[in-house]
Amino acid sequence: MKTLHLLAVCAALVLIVSEAPGQDAATGEARYAETCINCHGKAGKGMASFPSIVGRDADYIADRLMQYRAREMVGPNSAIMMSWAEKLSDEEIADLAAYISATFQ
Ligand code: HEC
Numbered sequence: 001m002k003t004l005h006l007l008a009v010c011a012a013l014v015l016i017v018s019e020a021p022g023q024d025a026a027t028g029e030a031r032y033a034e035t036c037i038n039c040h041g042k043a044g045k046g047m048a049s050f051p052s053i054v055g056r057d058a059d060y061i062a063d064r065l066m067q068y069r070a071r072e073m074v075g076p077n078s079a080i081m082m083s084w085a086e087k088l089s090d091e092e093i094a095d096l097a098a099y100i101s102a103t104f105q
Contacts, residue, residue, distance in 0.1 A: 022094025023058075029099045031092055035084060044104030049077055054104040061097040069093075 032040075039050040046052040053061065067074050068085035088096070 022091045023098045024095045025099040025102050027099075028092075028095035028097070029103070031096055032099055036096070039080075044100060051075070053100055056101060056104075058097040058101040061100050062093050065093045065096065 040046050040053050041050075044053045064074060064081075065085050065088060068078060068081040069088060071082050071086075072078070074081075
């Protein structure tokens, strides 16, 4: 009986791990096109006071988005990003980071 219970717990864990959210670049692309593209551009190069996000790795992008979401000042115009980042879930941040780091080289 104990073994069966253990097996059930293992199966549940495997399910949770395999359904771990995030890091889906295709979903990130769709999310990027909704809003981010308006300021950071189609190729991530930015414009005027909107910075380029080209050549950054996924961790960098995710860290930044989490900082903005936590309302931390990162640069002079962080307030602009905070209002966008506070709408993002952990999953959306992971998806966006995967898309941006893989696409904007
Ligand atoms: C209204 C314009 C605007 C929109 C929309 C916008 N951003 Fe930004 N973004 C900015 C500005 C301005 C900064 C610089 C903020 C600062 O000074 O800290 C920035 C900074 C960033 C940075 C950090 C860049 C670096 O080199 O550290 C990342 C990453 C980023 N944005 C990603 C996104 C993503 C992903 C979205 C969509 C969810 C998005 N942005 C939407 C204007 C925008």
